[in-house]
Amino acid sequence: MSMLQSMKRRSWLLVPASRPDEVEQAASSGADVVVLDFSEFVAPRDKAAARARAAAMIDSLHARGVQVFAQTDSVAMTEDVGACVRAGLSGIVLSRAESAQQVRCLSAMLDTREAASRLPRGAIAIVPSLETARGNRDGYDIACASTRVWGLTPGRADLVMDLRPEPSGELHLMPYLMQRLVIVAGAAGKVPLGAWWRAPDRGLLATPENTYQAGVRGRAIGFRGAMCLLPAQVKALNEAYA
Amino acid sequence: MSKVRRSGLTMPVVTARFIDKAWMRGCDFITLDLEDSVPRHLKAHARSLVREAIPNVSKGGAEAFVRINHDTVEEDLEAVVWPGLRRIKYPKAETAAEIRRLDEIVTRLERDRGMEAGSVEIDASIETALGVTNVGEIASASPRVREFGATTGGYDLSRDLGVEMFVGFDQFVYPRGEAELVARALGLEVRTAPFVANRSGSVSDPDRAYTQARAARLCGLHLGGGGLNPAVVDGHNRGLTPTPEDVRDAQWVLEQYAGIGQSSDTWREIGGRIVDRYEAARARDTLDWAAACAARDREKAEAVARAKAAAGNT
Numbered sequence: 001m002s003m004l005q006s007m008k009r010r011s012w013l014l015v016p017a018s019r020p021d022e023v024e025q026a027a028s029s030g031a032d033v034v035v036l037d038f039s040e041f042v043a044p045r046d047k048a049a050a051r052a053r054a055a056a057m058i059d060s061l062h063a064r065g066v067q068v069f070a071q072t073d074s075v076a077m078t079e080d081v082g083a084c085v086r087a088g089l090s091g092i093v094l095s096r097a098e099s100a101q102q103v104r105c106l107s108a109m110l111d112t113r114e115a116a117s118r119l120p121r122g123a124i125a126i127v128p129s130l131e132t133a134r135g136n137r138d139g140y141d142i143a144c145a146s147t148r149v150w151g152l153t154p155g156r157a158d159l160v161m162d163l164r165p166e167p168s169g170e171l172h173l174m175p176y177l178m179q180r181l182v183i184v185a186g187a188a189g190k191v192p193l194g195a196w197w198r199a200p201d202r203g204l205l206a207t208p209e210n211t212y213q214a215g216v217r218g219r220a221i222g223f224r225g226a227m228c229l230l231p232a233q234v235k236a237l238n239e240a241y242a
Numbered sequence: 243m244s245k246v247r248r249s250g251l252t253m254p255v256v257t258a259r260f261i262d263k264a265w266m267r268g269c270d271f272i273t274l275d276l277e278d279s280v281p282r283h284l285k286a287h288a289r290s291l292v293r294e295a296i297p298n299v300s301k302g303g304a305e306a307f308v309r310i311n312h313d314t315v316e317e318d319l320e321a322v323v324w325p326g327l328r329r330i331k332y333p334k335a336e337t338a339a340e341i342r343r344l345d346e347i348v349t350r351l352e353r354d355r356g357m358e359a360g361s362v363e364i365d366a367s368i369e370t371a372l373g374v375t376n377v378g379e380i381a382s383a384s385p386r387v388r389e390f391g392a393t394t395g396g397y398d399l400s401r402d403l404g405v406e407m408f409v410g411f412d413q414f415v416y417p418r419g420e421a422e423l424v425a426r427a428l429g430l431e432v433r434t435a436p437f438v439a440n441r442s443g444s445v446s447d448p449d450r451a452y453t454q455a456r457a458a459r460l461c462g463l464h465l466g467g468g469g470l471n472p473a474v475v476d477g478h479n480r481g482l483t484p485t486p487e488d489v490r491d492a493q494w495v496l497e498q499y500a501g502i503g504q505s506s507d508t509w510r511e512i513g514g515r516i517v518d519r520y521e522a523a524r525a526r527d528t529l530d531w532a533a534a535c536a537a538r539d540r541e542k543a544e545a546v547a548r549a550k551a552a553a554g555n556t
Contacts, residue, residue, distance in 0.1 A: 016508075018506065040508070041508045041509070042508070043504075043505065043506045043507070043508055045504070045506070046506050133423055133426030133427040134427045136423055136427075137378075137423055137424065137427040138427075159520040160520075161426065162462050162520070162523065162524060162527075163461075163462075164460060164461045164462050164524075165460070165461070166436035166437055166457065166461060167436060167437070167438055167457050168412070168436075168437055170412075170437075172436055172461045172462075173419060173422055173423070175412075175415055175419075176415050176416065176418070176419025176420075176422075176423070177419070177423070180419070180423075202516065204509065204511070204516050205511075205514075205516060
């Protein structure tokens with residue numbers, strides 16, 4: 001395992017890049033990684049303003065010792081990456097990653113941007129978020145598409161793929177998808193990120209205790225850190241993935 | 243939106259008392275069986291009955307399907323691809339080559355017999371380890387494969403794999419997951435079932451039929467796997483149809499979501515629930531599906547009324 005892959009990244013707190021107050025709270029949340037989101041939680045009308053503030057937010061988070069990732073998607077990748085590549089950025093989370101081609105495209109974009117910003121080539125990592133059926137099916141090819149790929153996450157697959165609770169409390173298909181992702185990541189030499197959520201918990205509603213349990217289960221099946229949505233969930237993940 | 247196929251019965255085409263009453267069972271589909279329920283010495287006789295059985299079982303509005311034998315594909319297809327047939331159920335599918343062969347024969351028969359090209363679907367049943375291994379190639383072998391899944395009941399798969407049928411946990415996580423992921427990635431309709439423990443082994447319990455179908459509906463699933471006993475039909479129909487409360491709840495979600503509208507919020511917490519685009523999509527699915535079910539129920543009721551009137555005139 002390379003030094004990069006052994007890096008401590010237990011908790012990944014996702015925060016809308018359009019909400020400076022929430023970004024400020026995230027900085028002091030104790031999260032190992034703050035993911036500045038430009039895709040999932042930013043209304044279309046706020047995207048341009050969020051990008052305009054990206055550099056300042058990244059510098060501020062970085063100065064406080066937080067690792068910073070930016071979350072984009074294949075639709076707005078060019079604009080979001082353009083706004084975020086700089087010394088304080090550790091990586092990109094690619095939401096709804098569906099193909100190896102998307103990852104190669106992102107990687108090539110980062111080559112160019114890194115050179116322009118005089119950053120070492122390969123400094124910025126990629127974490128594909130396998131949130132669609134195609135992305136999960138082709139997970140191994142996606143993981144192998146670039147040496148930049150650091151880890152894989154199921155992201156919000158349960159919502160994107162509309163996987164709802166079964167009577168057992170498991171989210172339909174998720175036990176299979178999570179174990180598959182752990183295998184795919186392991187085969188490709190990448191880090192699997194995720195927590196084993198059960199109904200009725202879901203990102204925004206999960207209590208710290210339930211987040212901890214999801215983290216413990218996630219760690220038990222091989223995940224090595226997880227994403228969350230609220231500062232109150234960070235400590236639970238740090239403990240579960242300690 | 244998928245076709246409304248919530249309930250179905252599989253019956254031996256040689257048993258006249260089942261076949262003659264099939265149209266009154268309230269099923270969305272009837273599967274005429276040439277396979278497991280027909281003894282070997284009756285196979286030829288069974289084939290000779292299918293052409294007339296198709297309109298007979300579908301006069302109450304059910305779609306007519308036929309389950310053929312894995313090992314006598316050619317003879318069976320010659321006997322069953324007739325007008326009114328909607329789907330061939332092909333047991334123990336294991337390779338894409340098998341499905342392509344079926345497709346070729348069905349294509350020829352549709353042409354020769356004046357049927358709409360491509361109208362007969364192929365239902366590739368995944369019932370063996372090799373089938374599970376090859377789900378990707380099987381599901382993509384023909385555009386006639388429109389619904390796909392490994393198992394909703396698991397009888398044959400449990401026999402092939404030596405998996406116990408009646409246990410208190412989900413023993414088919416992997417085969418079901420493999421097939422469902424392929425179906426979703428290819429954009430096919432998913433046919434599967436959430437895990438509901440069945441320790442008794444009953445296949446005729448109406449309450450269990452309802453519970454299982456309702457769990458599938460709450461999971462967002464549309465398609466039923468059918469059954470063997472008429473007692474399960476009503477439970478499957480009701481369970482997979484949104485209730486009036488489901489519909490009201492979906493309308494409420496869409497009203498709340500409209501309130502989020504063009505704001506800077508992508509979600510809001512309302513009454514302890516999250517309302518966002520995912521919940522809105524689920525609500526729209528519920529409303530569309532409720533409308534499709536209502537239309538299907540009307541269609542069936544009209545067909546039954548016509549069939550009864552016709553019976554009264556003879």
